[in-house]
Amino acid sequence: xxxxILSIDTVALDEGKNALKIIDxxxxxxxxxxxxLTRQEDIYDAIYHLKVRGxxxxxxxxxxxxxxxxxxxxxxxxxxxxxxxxxxxxxxxGARPTAVNxxxxxxxxxKVVLDHxxxxxxxxxxxxxxxxxxxxxxDIQVCKSIGEYGLELLNDGDGILTHCNAGQLGTTxxxxxxxxxxxxxxxxxxxxxxxxxxxxxxxxxRLTAFEMVCAGVDTTLICDNMAGMVMKxxxxxxxxVGSDRVAANGDAANxxxxxxxxxxxxxxNIPFYVCAPxxxxxxxxxxxxxxxxxxxxxEEVTEMWYNERMxxxxxxxxxxxxxxxxxxxxxxxxxEYGIARPLYSESFxxxxxxxxxxxxxxx
Ligand code: MRU
Numbered sequence: 182x183x184x185x186i187l188s189i190d191t192v193a194l195d196e197g198k199n200a201l202k203i204i205d206x207x208x209x210x211x212x213x214x215x216x217x218l219t220r221q222e223d224i225y226d227a228i229y230h231l232k233v234r235g236x237x238x239x240x241x242x243x244x245x246x247x248x249x250x251x252x253x254x255x256x257x258x259x260x261x262x263x264x265x266x267x268x269x270x271x272x273x274x275g276a277r278p279t280a281v282n283x284x285x286x287x288x289x290x291x292k293v294v295l296d297h298x299x300x301x302x303x304x305x306x307x308x309x310x311x312x313x314x315x316x317x318x319x320d321i322q323v324c325k326s327i328g329e330y331g332l333e334l335l336n337d338g339d340g341i342l343t344h345c346n347a348g349q350l351g352t353t354x355x356x357x358x359x360x361x362x363x364x365x366x367x368x369x370x371x372x373x374x375x376x377x378x379x380x381x382x383x384x385x386x387r388l389t390a391f392e393m394v395c396a397g398v399d400t401t402l403i404c405d406n407m408a409g410m411v412m413k414x415x416x417x418x419x420x421x422v423g424s425d426r427v428a429a430n431g432d433a434a435n436x437x438x439x440x441x442x443x444x445x446x447x448x449x450n451i452p453f454y455v456c457a458p459x460x461x462x463x464x465x466x467x468x469x470x471x472x473x474x475x476x477x478x479x480e481e482v483t484e485m486w487y488n489e490r491m492x493x494x495x496x497x498x499x500x501x502x503x504x505x506x507x508x509x510x511x512x513x514x515x516x517e518y519g520i521a522r523p524l525y526s527e528s529f530x531x532x533x534x535x536x537x538x539x540x541x542x543x544x
Contacts, residue, residue, distance in 0.1 A: 186213060186395050187363075190321075190353050192233055192241045194313060199252060201245045203233045206350060210391035221250050221272060228276035228283070231382065235351020236425045236461050237324070240282030241317045243273050247290050248313040251306050262302040266294055278473040279434055279503050280425040281463045286316055320353040323458045326517035328360025331421065331456060332370075333520070334513075335361055339418040340373040342408060342446075345436030346388035347423025347456060357456040358421040359392065361515075366396055373399045375411055379436055380404075381482045381500065405438050412449040420446050424457040431508030431525030432469025433457070437501055443510035452512040459516055459536055462529060469505035477502050 186204070195202040200217035201224055208214045216232065218224050224246040227233050233242045250269030256262045270287045277283060293312045294305055335341070341362065345351075348359035355363050362372050374393050379385035386402055393400040403411055411417055420442060424433045433439075433455050446453040466472065479498035484490045492498070514521040514528075518535040521528035 186392065187349060189213075189215070190317075191235075191350050192238050192245070192353055193317065194245045194248070194310075199249065201227075201242060201249060203227060203242065204350070205232045206234055206388060207232050209350070209387055218246075219249060221246065221269060224249070225273060225276045228273070234384070235346060236280035236282040236423065237320050237352040237357065237458060238350070239277065239280050240286035240460060241320050241353055243276075243283050244286040244290050244313040244316040246273050247287055248306075248309045251309045254302060254306075256302060259299050259302070259305075262305060263294055266305075267291070277475060279475045280461075282425075282458075282460050285460045289316060317353055320458075321355065323460075323517040324352050324355035324357060324360045325364070327357055327456050327458065327515055328355050328364040330517075330520055331358075331361030331454070331515045332365055334419065334452075334454065334515070335365060335370075335372065336418070337365075337370045338372070340375065340416045342375045342377070342411065342417045342420045342442070342451075343389060344377040344385060344405075344420075344422050344439050344442055345379045346384040346392070347421075348389055348392045350388045350392055351423060356392075357423040357458065358454075359389070360456070361421065362393070362398060363396060366398055371399060373401070373416070375401050375403055375408075375417065377405045377408060377438065377442070378402060379438060381485065383486060384436065405441075408442055409445050409449075412445055412451055417446075417449075417451050420451060420453045422453075422455055424455050424461050425503055426466075426472050427455070427457055427462045427514065428466045428468045428471065428508075429462075429464045429526060429529060430468045431511055431514065431523070431529070432472075433506045433508070433511060433514075434469065434472045434474070434503045435506065437504050440504040440506040440510070443506045447510055453506075453510055454513055454515055455506070455511050456515040459518060459532060462514075462516070462532075464529065464533065469507070472503075472505060474504070475502040476500055 348356035376385040483492035
């Protein structure tokens with residue numbers, strides 16, 4: 182089973198079944214179960230309940246999901262088609278609030294319909310199919326490119342600390358923060374990866390550690406509160422994390438616990454890299470305070486993963502799923518168009534100029 186997980190795309194369109202195909206991440210690492218989802222309620226549920234998770238993977242799932250919704254529309258006029266498409270788009274957009282890739286992908290899909298005003302529903306369905314497949318294919322290339330740039334910052338044998346899961350299981354392939362590790366490994370490099378378990382949903386323990394072990398990487402699992410010790414021991418050359426939304430000033434939302442890690446890294450003088458595709462950089466917001474932080478069910482803290490309820494009944498629970506790392510704590514952002522260093526208002530502008538230039542992305 183071990184190598185198999187890496188040969189399966191995390192999220193895909195099954196053309197034969199007209200279904201969203203995902204690995205059910207709530208079952209990992211115990212069981213590799215593939216789901217084929219066609220109903221909008223099931224796709225919404227898969228995003229909300231983290232069967233598919235990680236900003237880029239959520240974006241791809243939503244693009245495919247809204248295409249599948251469009252297939253079901255039996256209206257004949259453009260206006261009626263658009264109105265039902267918009268309803269489906271707004272429904273999926275409500276599944277989670279923080280990862281901007283969800284809205285970015287759905288907006289891209291809507292733009293296809295808006296740019297072809299008056300077209301027949303049949304033609305629109307074909308165009309939406311092509312856009313969803315393009316978003317997915319691009320995700321693979323984008324992650325590979327992030328990995329190439331990330332590798333420029335690493336040396337063979339380096340110890341790397343990561344948080345949550347920003348690997349292949351959070352994207353279509355390769356991952357964001359873990360892409361460099363996958364590429365380096367394929368080229369014969371050996372890294373020592375420390376995975377924070379990432380309370381409360383344990384993405385680091387269940388997903389990153391699983392993915393890294395499957396890839397044959399030297400992997401050590403630590404509880405979140407052990408990161409300082411590991412850094413103090415001198416075992417960490419760099420921190421590599423992903424992001425769910427980055428503001429124009431470089432403030433970055435990522436899985437809860439990331440900002441604490443960045444503060445520790447600064448204390449121990451360890452570079453802190455945020456790996457994020459440009460689809461995660463939201464230039465429409467000035468700073469991190471504008472990012473909506475998802476709060477999730479108390480049971481994720483008090484009950485999940487325990488045979489019986491662990492915390493005392495009646496206790497209040499605060500369960501934010503993300504936090505914001507202040508831009509001053511980020512050494513650099515690694516994007517598919519290169520490495521952006523402070524001042525981010527300036528370096529992000531250059532990254533987006535590169536994106537829109539005719540030369541386009543690094544292959
Ligand atoms: O709640 P999740 O598991 O969707 O959160 C995911 C993260 O915070 C990842 O670090 C982020 O999306 C990185 S990009 C793969």
